Amino acid sequence: MKLLCDEMLKGLARWLRAAGHDVEMAPDGSPDRLLIDCAARDGRLLLTRDRQLLAIRGASSVVVLLSGVDLEGCVREVDRKLGIDWLHAPFSRCLLCNTRLVDSAPPPELPPDVGRVCRCPRCSKTYWHGGHVRRMRQRLERWQLIKAP
Numbered sequence: 001m002k003l004l005c006d007e008m009l010k011g012l013a014r015w016l017r018a019a020g021h022d023v024e025m026a027p028d029g030s031p032d033r034l035l036i037d038c039a040a041r042d043g044r045l046l047l048t049r050d051r052q053l054l055a056i057r058g059a060s061s062v063v064v065l066l067s068g069v070d071l072e073g074c075v076r077e078v079d080r081k082l083g084i085d086w087l088h089a090p091f092s093r094c095l096l097c098n099t100r101l102v103d104s105a106p107p108p109e110l111p112p113d114v115g116r117v118c119r120c121p122r123c124s125k126t127y128w129h130g131g132h133v134r135r136m137r138q139r140l141e142r143w144q145l146i147k148a149p
Contacts, residue, residue: 004039012071023098097125
């Protein structure tokens with residue numbers, strides 16, 4: 001499932017990327033019509049809290065309107081509406097640019113026993129599985145277990 005999140009849902013977008021989903025983030029200030037056109041052109045669903053988007057022609061086929069006011073509320077709602085798999089492919093995409101990560105040798109500034117290291121071939125961001133990843137995985141696992149009624 002390919003998604004596009006508007007500027008109000010950047011936090012949710014990063015968590016969906018952490019789960020391994022292909023999620024683009026709209027630049028701040030993107031015109032509503034452009035968001036709808038981009039979603040339709042790229043075969044994405046547009047996640048938004050902006051009710052006014054639904055008034056635009058063609059929006060109903062690509063817009064998923066969320067009413068959650070915080071991350072947890074949005075997580076439950078997107079799970080209920082789309083059946084999101086929060087353990088789809090954890091930590092396989094760059095949280096910054098959405099590119100698939102590739103295995104990499106640890107850079108010299110990391111300890112040699114750091115374990116698996118990945119790098120983004122597009123923006124060169126380096127990722128490794130430290131304590132932060134364990135905490136993020138626990139949250140993804142919790143979201144996977146708590147399916148919305």
